[in-house]
Amino acid sequence: MAAMFLIISTAWAVIALVLLIVAWRLARVGRIKLHRNIMILLTAGAWIFIINYILVQRYGGGLGSFPSEYVPWIAFHGSLGLVPLIGATCLVVGRLMMGRNKFSTHFNQHHKAYGRTFIVVWFFTHLGGIYNAFFLR
Numbered sequence: 001m002a003a004m005f006l007i008i009s010t011a012w013a014v015i016a017l018v019l020l021i022v023a024w025r026l027a028r029v030g031r032i033k034l035h036r037n038i039m040i041l042l043t044a045g046a047w048i049f050i051i052n053y054i055l056v057q058r059y060g061g062g063l064g065s066f067p068s069e070y071v072p073w074i075a076f077h078g079s080l081g082l083v084p085l086i087g088a089t090c091l092v093v094g095r096l097m098m099g100r101n102k103f104s105t106h107f108n109q110h111h112k113a114y115g116r117t118f119i120v121v122w123f124f125t126h127l128g129g130i131y132n133a134f135f136l137r
Helices: 002-028 032-059 068-096 102-109 111-135
Strands: none
Touching: 002 032, 002 111, 032 068, 068 102, 068 111, 102 111
8 A cells, every 4th residue: 555655646746746837837828727727636636645645644554664864854845745735725716716805816916926936835845755755765
């Protein structure tokens, strides 16, 4: 189970990293609808991954152990990964609820600024996931 999860999580990190770069490029060239669809896919996929990760950790017998000196890195990586995920969720929900409330208005007015911040953090989070897969096994 742990080996399969490691393969799936690494594949997700690589696919999500590529899609994140594609979505960024699409936004830069004005292909907003395709950018939006990819970001919805990425955000939903990330939540599915997080929920699956929690379920595997809780009910799947864990992913095995790793040296205790890596615990701070894993905690930092996981916590940092939630920042762009929550941010992307707010941006997606804000776009989907455009003009309905103060929440959506705020995130739509500042969409580019938030997006530029979250993409950098999310990019390095995915790189960290790939690092974890190859170097912490």
